[in-house]
Amino acid sequence: MATISDVARAAGVSPATVSRVFNGGRVTAERAERVRKAAAVLGFSPNRVARSLRTQRASVIGLLVPDVEDPFFASLARGVEDTALRGSLSVVLCNTDDDVEKERRYLDVALAEQMAGVIVAAASRTRTDLSGLVARGMPVVAVDRRPRAAEVDAVTVDDRHGAEDATVHLLERGYERVACIAGPAGTSTSEDRLAGYRSAMRDAGTSDEQIHDRTRHGDFRVEGGHAAMRELLALPERPDAVFVANNLMALGALQALREADVEPPAFGVLSFGDLPWASLVRPPLTTVQLPSYDLGASAAELLQDRVAGSGKPLQTVVLRTVLRVRDSTRGPAPRPA
Template sequence: MATISDVARAAGVSPATVSRVFNGGRVTAERADRVRKAAADLGFSPNRVARSLRMQRASVIGLLIPDIENPFFTSLARGVEDVAQRTNLSVVLCNTDEDVEKERRYLDIAVAEQMAGVIVAAASRRRTDLSALAARGMPVVAVDRRPRAAEVDAVMVDNQHGGEDATAHLLERGYERVACITGPAGASTSEDRLAGYRAAMHEAGVPDDWTRAHTRHADFRVDGGHAAMRELLSLRTPPDAVFVANNLMTVGALKALRESGIEPPEFGILSFGDVPWASLVRPPLTTVQLPSYDLGASAAALLQDRLAGSGKPLQTVVLRTVLQPRESTEGPGAR
């Protein structure tokens, strides 16, 4: 039995175009002729268009994440897929590279392909635009990052609390000049983790001017963390510890420290986001553990509720972080 996708493939158009042809939408005469000919050749009946679209919408969801190389998002994706598979939903993974334009193209594809719904870790708090999905009634769940203007279900981490805990831990261990390497300006995770750092520093009586001067924004990538750490070490008053707002930037920061002959825990380093190798490096790395798998699983469960016709008010689920102390923050003079 031919489906709408079969007709679209034979006619060289999208399934959405096939739908428009048989439902009175705007399509060029040439495309409409191709679609009708393909439908006739395949024995496809127009009265099956709606059924075909329902089947398509019921089977595929989109997952948009900023960086597939980051173990945090790999684990998050696994949580989404495990839950989706229980109800026979397939997941299309889209890597946006923190690029709002690339993200927009993927969102356009989600609309054009009539996906059942979308889970998105927004590339930007201010510029990510989900209005095209909302206009079509497509269920959306924001995960880890929520666009400021979007009214959608969300599953978040308490990033500010985690950043405050991390910074307070460094101060309690005897470090006096704690710097911060955070992510891109505008990303909600960057801003929230930075807010936690600033709150802890302010509580400890550190002047706000000093805190601002010892903060660097990077790109959540290894090279960005490396460049930011080198800048901080070159300051007239360099830090004696650093809170790094994600695991990949921590790799770059560690590389910069080694290049400068600086070793933890004399210089404290703490990573927001645990990684499998955190306990294997020497000294073992103190981390803020994130519930990455649970974030994905919870987001998929929320989306499934919407697809099942849940009439509940919009929900925001907030998961907590856990500080995992290790030897990289034992304190100056610990060895």
């Protein structure tokens, strides 16, 4: 690779001048032209590593998600990447597997790598520690999940209302014993969605004991949804519908239902979080659609502002969910009169 000095020599100027040409310094038109020509001939493009070292700012941001194989986070990642590209930032992808230790190691890398900033879907609301980054002046944006300490910008969805609306929908459709497969304790999304479910159930007159009995916690993964659904089906007072707190667990729940020969919509199924194939499953699945792409895009925009040095006060952007009603919640079989 040609260096800035090579270009300088070829154009008969100093390296400083070349740098100024590429960074918008004041250079006479004639010299700038000579530099540009020389750079083109030599195929020069500034070494970003050296630039980073000097400016103490990289053109790379980190994106920490639990698992990019989850369609929700894949879409979010896509939103981040598209937006970052427009700001000529590169995105380093990190899968944390919701493992706080793994997450911590990645955050250390972000520091050592002098990344321009980090977007993180925190593995744990209480145990994820972003204060080290913040203290060292690294811009951080929380996405999807709120971290406990509120010292960073955040982009989330309105989990609580989304879950409440969804649960109300199930009740309105005539289901009488609506169960809930919640996420793991300790993530804000899980807790908020559970809160929404509970709130709707209480409003409908269900007792706290019943609500508690009909709630299971999964791990936001297929297997967890499967196991939780089996437990729910084994209850003495078997539920007739389930609100599942994320897409992958809904997949597991559907499998469990199929194994037990229980079919929607006689048994109502509603997934919080869309699935690309939700309309193809028979019957098509009612879902709460999450603006996953926009979540990523907004987070990336917010981060870019911070990287550029915006001094705005911290903000939390909350995006809306949309209930997409399909056949899986059409209503229970009419009861014999």
